Amino acid sequence: MAVFAANLIAVVVFGGRYYLTGNIETPHKEQQQLVEVEIEDSNQTIAIAAPVEEDLSDYVADPEKGRKISGKCKACHDFSQGGKHKTGPSLWGVYGQKIAHHTDYSYSSAFEAEKEKGEIFWDDTHLNEYLLKPKKYIKGTKMAFPGIRDAKDRLDLIAWMKEQK
Known part of the structure; x- marks a missing residue:
């Protein structure tokens, strides 16, 4: 029986x-590979984990394309130097900073909890993961943006964000 x-x-x-x-x-789980991509007209690179099926080996990130892609973010974020916070914090100079680094912005409790852990700095890896699926990367974030699925678009945006300092 x-x-x-x-x-x-x-x-x-x-x-x-x-x-x-x-x-x-x-x-x-989707298999990942470490990919290092050059930035156009720069001696810098971006290193991210990407799906094995996606060949990014010959891709060169374009900051100008990244500037255009940042338009998706501008309803809630300001990218200008000295820019004011909107619904979301100003993102000028965010590359290389610790998560939730603005002292004059009220972050969600999810971001504050991540800040307390002290593990996330906005580098290639963390930006790539966050931009892919914000709500999955920081559970409890108030950000409604669903993310950027295309790896090349994320690479271009990260390349542009590196220049905003």
């Missing part, structure tokens, strides 16, 4: 997965 019950459970689990997804394989 116990063997029958175990077999029935296996059929329900695997059969249900196949019925819902058409796939009986166990889902796996």
Whole structure:
């Protein structure tokens, strides 16, 4: 009887997965590779983790494209030197800074908690992960922006943000 019950459970689990997804394989985490990308007209690089399937080996990040992509952020953030905070904090000079570094801005409790840990500095890796899926990277963030899916767009934006200092 116990063997029958175990077999029935296996059929329900695997059969249900196949019925819902058409796939009986166990889902796996996407494999990542470390990618180092040059920045156009600069001797700097950006190093991020990217999906293995995505070939970025010959890509050169373009800060000018990044400036245009930053338009997605400008409804809530100011990128100008000395710019005022909006719904979100000013992002001038954010590259290389500790998370939640502005003392005159009221960050969400999620950002304040990350600041207390002292582990996040806005470098290539952290910016890339945050820009991909903000709500997944900082659970509890108030930022409504869904993220930038295209790795090249994120690289271009990070290249431009490096220049804003």
